[in-house]
Amino acid sequence: METALTMRRMKASDIDFAMATESAPECDGLVGRWSEDEYRDSLADPKHRHWLFEQGGTLAGFVIGYDLVSAGAGFYLKRIVVSCKARGLGRRAIYLVSDLARRQLGAPYLWLGVYPHNARAIRCYEAAGLRPFDAKPKALARHRMLSDGAALDVCLLYKADLPLTDPCCVRD
Numbered sequence: 001m002e003t004a005l006t007m008r009r010m011k012a013s014d015i016d017f018a019m020a021t022e023s024a025p026e027c028d029g030l031v032g033r034w035s036e037d038e039y040r041d042s043l044a045d046p047k048h049r050h051w052l053f054e055q056g057g058t059l060a061g062f063v064i065g066y067d068l069v070s071a072g073a074g075f076y077l078k079r080i081v082v083s084c085k086a087r088g089l090g091r092r093a094i095y096l097v098s099d100l101a102r103r104q105l106g107a108p109y110l111w112l113g114v115y116p117h118n119a120r121a122i123r124c125y126e127a128a129g130l131r132p133f134d135a136k137p138k139a140l141a142r143h144r145m146l147s148d149g150a151a152l153d154v155c156l157l158y159k160a161d162l163p164l165t166d167p168c169c170v171r172d
């Protein structure tokens, strides 16, 4: 049986792990990178949500999201990185995040931007149930402003209503 993936809040002591994980060569050109100061500022920002994934007692990845519920813009998944790629961890991580975003924050939907050349991430998101969406220019400008997402201009946007259903949890 596969070892369960669990999720907990990121702490300042986890910053080194996050920086090392997003700096792996496999992440080059696919995901943003922050300095330690940027992480510390972000951890102190109440709008930001940071979670760590663990599997069998080992750190397995992390996610940074923005709670934009009160602004009417759902949950923005800013960054997701897992240590071991293409083994299903990414989509399991998204199920965990989606469940928490719905239950803890009341987010009706989750959305993100992904570079068109990031085929692995796109495959992961589509398998998890996210779908491309074409935001109208006004909505896109607003989402960009709320998410500090200058890169959104060159990204494909994906979105899903929450919570997503993890097929592993479906019982007949």
Ligand SMILES: CC(C)(COP(=O)(O)OP(=O)(O)OC[C@H]1O[C@@H](n2cnc3c(N)ncnc32)[C@H](O)[C@@H]1OP(=O)(O)O)[C@@H](O)C(=O)NCCC(=O)NCCS
Pocket: 026, 027, 030, 031, 079, 080, 081, 082, 083, 084, 085, 086, 087, 088, 089, 090, 091, 092, 113, 114, 115, 118, 119, 120, 121, 123, 124, 127
């Ligand atoms: C994006 C990321 C979080 C996805 O997590 P993951 O565990 O790798 O994703 P999954 O294993 O759930 O799904 C990946 C899918 O892509 C497929 N895949 C792997 N390499 C691929 C490639 N080069 N091209 C297309 N598909 C690929 C896998 O086979 C898998 O599909 P399948 O399960 O249907 O066979 C992870 O790859 C990662 O950390 N990437 C680096 C950082 C990054 O790109 N973050 C996202 C920024 S938007």
